Amino acid sequence: MREAEPALNGTGLNGASSSVQAVPDKIVTPCPRCRDLTLRRELEKTLMICPRCGYHHRLTAKQRITYLVDDITAFQEYDRDLTPQDPLHFVSRAQVYATKLKENQNETELSEAVVGGIGTIEGIRVSLAVMDFHFIGGSMGMVAGERLARAMDRAADMAIPLIICSASGGARMQENIFSLFQLAKTSATLTRLRNVKMPYISVLTDPTTGGVTASFASLGDVILAEPNAMVGFAGPRVIEQAIHQRLPSGTDTSEFVLEHGMIDAVVDRRSLRETIARILRFYTAS
């Protein structure tokens, strides 16, 4: 199962049956930072960046992939039929995990919080995996982890660079230790890339917190983050609750982790694609 195989179900992201879709249509979108209202149409032209304050709106997996690869129609999605399980048969207090999964699948038209596949960025073939926060908060389900691990395997098997765009609130309670162990699984699988001397670029997007930061997201050979994204293990709210103290503003943002030596650069979404290509050329061009 560790070999890179083409997607089992014909169509990819671009096909009619695609499981990746834009967030629900709305005519205007409010900016969470400056409160400005922008026409959805306009916002999509600016890569979902607020034209007034520069706020980087959260993207769907489909948007993210579209913005990164040369040609979304040539992006080959994998593992879409690898769908989430309910390993604990989690039912408690009107919370039925199986139902929640269905609901999220319907709302997002994703089957899990991770979309993985192969595409090109400025002509360079990469294994790309993208997390979608809209799917149960981008939490690490067993199959989300497996899809990430398979994206790593594909990079190793094909000897191509790996790019993972993280967006996650952390663990998926309803899978408990199955969720937790994905951190170990993904961290372990990354070691395969060492043998093929291909880089792993980790891109942190708003928000990347919890277990994801305590595993693959922090293990990039190069780590980039979008401006002002929430990035950290606990996130400021959890810390404030835990220590009953206010934190300095800016704690656990991209800029905070840059200052503390955890990442290489904060990159505006408008230059992300080009920056990634520039970095990749150091490893792939001779």
Place this chain on the structure above:
Amino acid sequence: MREAEPALNGTGLNGASSSVQAVPDKIVTPCPRCRDLTLRRELEKTLMICPRCGYHHRLTAKQRITYLVDDITAFQEYDRDLTPQDPLHFVSRAQVYATKLKENQNETELSEAVVGGIGTIEGIRVSLAVMDFHFIGGSMGMVAGERLARAMDRAADMAIPLIICSASGGARMQENIFSLFQLAKTSATLTRLRNVKMPYISVLTDPTTGGVTASFASLGDVILAEPNAMVGFAGPRVIEQAIHQRLPSGTDTSEFVLEHGMIDAVVDRRSLRETIARILRFYTAS
């Protein structure tokens, strides 16, 4: 030259022609910490520890070796004929390095600031190198470094543990880059021990500062320090001069570096030998 060879000149530390000798005889010795006067005779019975306040007096190389090995008469010294050079022909303002070397050799009856050899500690054969602060402040001359490197080579060649007791004020100005490069040489040579899976125990004694801490002294598999020894890169006085501020008392002591995670234990001289033996048994007994 990298092979372990027996000392070239018959007698060892214990012989009549030994180059290692106790510090000049004085009847009473004042304690630098509590000012108490102790009979030299008495002090030597307590391993040069002030009976009143526990201050660990600085030792000569001979004392140090005597206190550590099972039998000083069985300690086989090496490289005594490897004597310091004056590679820069350093003569300036009434400072003639060659003369200074002679004077120090006469005063200490050492030929350099490092004494290296093979001995046993509770029956375990070790390559031991000891620095003597009384010889030009235990500074890192080219030959001091070479003697250390040879002690490392002996440990690697014979597949036995390495123990280095440091005591150094840092660089030897009169050898400039020859002195500086000893840090690189000793750090490099230590890598040979990795192949034989034998431990290197670094013992920091008062004072261990400057370049020595920025090389082999900080690279022990296990690092021990005598109580209240001055241990640090710059030492508090230099820092205070550099930043024009008073430092908290206790900065750059054994206890300070223990607290900051740089060493494994502070060990009283009276239990140093036994502690080293206990540690060594983990690696040598099966």
Place this chain on the structure above:
Amino acid sequence: MSYELEFEKPLQAIDKEIQNLKKRGDRLRPEDQTKIAVLERELAQRTAEIYAKLTPWQRVLVARHKDRPYTADYIRLLCTDYFELRGDRRFGDDRAIIGGLASIDGRHVVILGHQKGRDTKEKIEANFGMAHPEGYRKAARLMRHAEQFGFPVISLVDTAGAMLDLSAEERGISESIAENLQLMAILRTPIVVAIIGEGGSGGALGIGVGDRVLMLENSVYTVAAPEAAASILWKDSNFAPQAAEAMKITAPELLQLGLVDRVVPEPLGGAHRDHHAMADQLRQALTAELNELCDLPLDVLCARRYEKWRMVGIPASVAAV
């Protein structure tokens, strides 16, 4: 020994009666002695009954019991020799994770684990077992040391989670855990992990990857504390017992799910009732595992460990895809 847990109250009543009788000392009548024997049998029986049907939440309470043996206790009870290794060689010596060179059953190992702290002073020093980045980096140093010198690693997990404060974020708590996950996945020496009390989230996993993962009978392992999970799922931490139930956090459940490899039985009434008996059980389990692991060629050991974690928890139906 006190009975502090609510569900142990029936036991306390019996125990009190026994203690009262025993107080008579020399004045103890033969019928009292019979009574004591009867009561002790009853106590044992009732204890067994209660502990046989602990709810997951009750197990959480046992796992967090203030008298439960901690890493330092196991080190004292298991090791015939021990030399503590301190510090991460970078920043500090975190007392929330301790470890060193040890001899167990004649075998030299590196042992390490979370230390919660027994008395108030030690609790504060140890930060209640919640480690900062320097704790995980110290653990990494010790594990690399073990690899270098061919010592197997024993890692004892007992933490509510990694430390959540500004300083932990500043120094990269996530990076420190992530790096350990990777290190432990490929370390070229056997690693046996035992969850001895609380296995809390990434903070537990940060020293929790190995060839074998053992759980003490009343230990628990959670991706988030039941209180936190209840808060997140139902906005009310009072539903922690329900969360504990639904999340399958106990040793027998996790063994059945194939997520851990062995359950180490606890003495009657829980590990906190008898540290020595508990340590004996743990020693036997560790030694059994190490005997097997140390016999494997390193390449085989490492390939198996990689496979174990690469495939962890993937049901056959998924693995087949």
Place this chain on the structure above:
Amino acid sequence: MSYELEFEKPLQAIDKEIQNLKKRGDRLRPEDQTKIAVLERELAQRTAEIYAKLTPWQRVLVARHKDRPYTADYIRLLCTDYFELRGDRRFGDDRAIIGGLASIDGRHVVILGHQKGRDTKEKIEANFGMAHPEGYRKAARLMRHAEQFGFPVISLVDTAGAMLDLSAEERGISESIAENLQLMAILRTPIVVAIIGEGGSGGALGIGVGDRVLMLENSVYTVAAPEAAASILWKDSNFAPQAAEAMKITAPELLQLGLVDRVVPEPLGGAHRDHHAMADQLRQALTAELNELCDLPLDVLCARRYEKWRMVGIPASVAAV
């Protein structure tokens, strides 16, 4: 371009005369133009004369010249592409040592070096090129990255020394340098070091071990600053020039002593007079070295580097013992 150094004053007088004549612009008479040509020849000649017999102490002043090109200048002038890698992944991003992925003469490398800072703001950010432990640890990360991906390393040394303050000691400045010395001794990729200005003590050596050590013509390399050496030797830092003389700190002297491998010529009047010409010289030297080193099998490269540093500075008479 100003003439700030005392021994450059004669040059300043000539330069001023030239500038005055040139100010006339259109009103410049033919005889003025002849005069300018004569003066410019004289300036060049006098510059050459002065720089041909700089004392060691004067070289210290040139090496510390505020207009001398710094690492960031060389990166800009040498690299056709550059992506900065930041942070030690532990604590911070020390601006006193910078570096990243770079293309030089069509070759991909990791370049890094001390950065002193040009204007006041940058000087403070960069702590005047005196690195904290996180700087050395960032350098270590970059070098491991280079090793992993097969990039050669170029390391530019320019520091008065490592930072001497409480925070540096607390976070293990000595350990951070020591670890780099070991790492650079065995890193499995070519390393070329160039002392571009001040090579100050352990802080310089901390990124200064490699297959080749180059020195710019007017750079200096000292185990302690001449002022500090004078203080220690004669309790008077005013004897720094004498210390500089006695310690053999200049590039030609160190080349002759066999301690460095190549002297890179500086443009007339020193590197600070012509950054472009200096960068060109450095590029040629680096490329020549890398061409040779990159052709060697890694095992040979590493064995030679080990031998170089194991035997460094040992005279034949000693080596023979």
